[in-house]
Amino acid sequence: MPKRIITNCMVGADPEFFCQHEKYGIVSMVDKIGGKKDEPLKLGDKPGFYVQEDNIACEFNIPPTPLISENDDEFPNEMFVQNIRHAIQQIYENHLKKYDLKPVFQSSAIIAENQLQTEQAQTFGCDPDYNAWTKKQNPKPKSKNTNLRTTALHFHLSYDNPDEETNCELAKIFDNTAGLFSVLLDNDNQRRILYGKAGSIRHKKYGVEFRILGGNFLSANHINQAFVLLNMTVILFNKGYRCNYRLVQEAIDSNNCDLARELLILLLGENKFNEFMYLFEEISFNEKSYITETNNK
Numbered sequence: 001m002p003k004r005i006i007t008n009c010m011v012g013a014d015p016e017f018f019c020q021h022e023k024y025g026i027v028s029m030v031d032k033i034g035g036k037k038d039e040p041l042k043l044g045d046k047p048g049f050y051v052q053e054d055n056i057a058c059e060f061n062i063p064p065t066p067l068i069s070e071n072d073d074e075f076p077n078e079m080f081v082q083n084i085r086h087a088i089q090q091i092y093e094n095h096l097k098k099y100d101l102k103p104v105f106q107s108s109a110i111i112a113e114n115q116l117q118t119e120q121a122q123t124f125g126c127d128p129d130y131n132a133w134t135k136k137q138n139p140k141p142k143s144k145n146t147n148l149r150t151t152a153l154h155f156h157l158s159y160d161n162p163d164e165e166t167n168c169e170l171a172k173i174f175d176n177t178a179g180l181f182s183v184l185l186d187n188d189n190q191r192r193i194l195y196g197k198a199g200s201i202r203h204k205k206y207g208v209e210f211r212i213l214g215g216n217f218l219s220a221n222h223i224n225q226a227f228v229l230l231n232m233t234v235i236l237f238n239k240g241y242r243c244n245y246r247l248v249q250e251a252i253d254s255n256n257c258d259l260a261r262e263l264l265i266l267l268l269g270e271n272k273f274n275e276f277m278y279l280f281e282e283i284s285f286n287e288k289s290y291i292t293e294t295n296n297k
Contacts, residue, residue, distance in 0.1 A: 003240040004166060006159040009067035011080060011230060016059045016151040017088075017215050018109055019101040026104065028056035028115040033095050044090040049083075051091055056111060056121050057151050057215075058095075058103070060087045064158065067231055077227040084223055107188035107196075107214025108150045116147060124194070129211050132171035132199035133249050141194040150191040151215030153223070155230055158206035167208035171201045172243040173236050176267055178229040179212045179252045183260040185280055186216040198252040212252070225280050 018026045035041035035052030040061060043049040048063025062083040066076050088103055096102065116122065124141045131138050157170070175198050191214045200211040210230075217226055251259040265273045 005238045008160045010064040010158045011067050012064040012156040014061050015153045016057045017103045020104040026109050029053050029058050030118045030120045077224050080227050081223050105218040107216045108190040110147050111149050129200050129202050132168035132201050143193050150194050153213040153217040155210040162207040164203050171199050173233045174210050176243040176248050178226050180260040180264050186214050189255045198249040
């Protein structure tokens with residue numbers, strides 16, 4: 001039976017980040033922004049940009065971009081990063097600056113008790129997500145430390161005639177690429193207590209939402225490389241590659257850096273692996289750059 005080819009792929013995202021005050025640390029954004037999951041606020045004048053509160057964090061949406069462009073003058077990864085950049089700049093200018101807050105990109109944090117006194121701050125996991133490896137619903141998020149909160153960079157992939165089996169196969173390959181790199185690049189080992197275990201997805205009517213990456217990946221070059229790895233995921237899928245290595249799941253869920261490195265070298269070869277690591281480490285800008293660039297306009 002011939003392997004499936006997926007076509008007309010578009011990529012969107014709904015990233016989250018914490019907001020920090022120089023004196024008070026990470027603070028709750030409840031009632032500071034407005035906007036809810038089912039009723040987000042429009043962000044700026046460009047179409048497709050929205051912002052909302054999610055637990056204590058700030059979440060935003062960007063318009064989808066093509067995964068691959070047939071136009072030699074278009075670079076989808078750069079378009080995607082520019083959309084992320086534009087959204088964060090707009091959020092800072094319109095919602096954070098008046099409270100002396102700045103975005104901070106880390107995948108989890110232990111939040112002060114006085115920031116967690118609202119019902120919204122105690123609400124987790126509005127909709128269930130699923131495990132592509134077990135094909136079962138993931139348990140409702142629960143931590144022994146009730147002050148633990150997390151952020152994420154969720155990729156949304158649309159494609160023609162989506163189905164759940166294809167979503168699961170794509171998710172396992174994305175684990176094999178971006179998921180393993182996240183073990184090496186994100187020093188946070190708390191987020192996966194609540195979210196982001198291997199194979200974490202939501203099935204969507206247009207395709208699939210990948211939920212494995214933490215908010216640490218909002219630093220620009222990490223976003224760019226993650227976009228490239230999503231592109232690689234689709235290419236591998238269309239070439240017939242399928243990831244059935246349970247060791248991939250084990251490496252991610254246990255944050256095992258040595259095993260993640262071995263599995264990436266097995267997939268990519270040592271030279272390509274080293275090239276990706278070099279590009280990931282060349283961070284082109286961070287939280288401060290979003291702000292300073294906005295202020296210099």
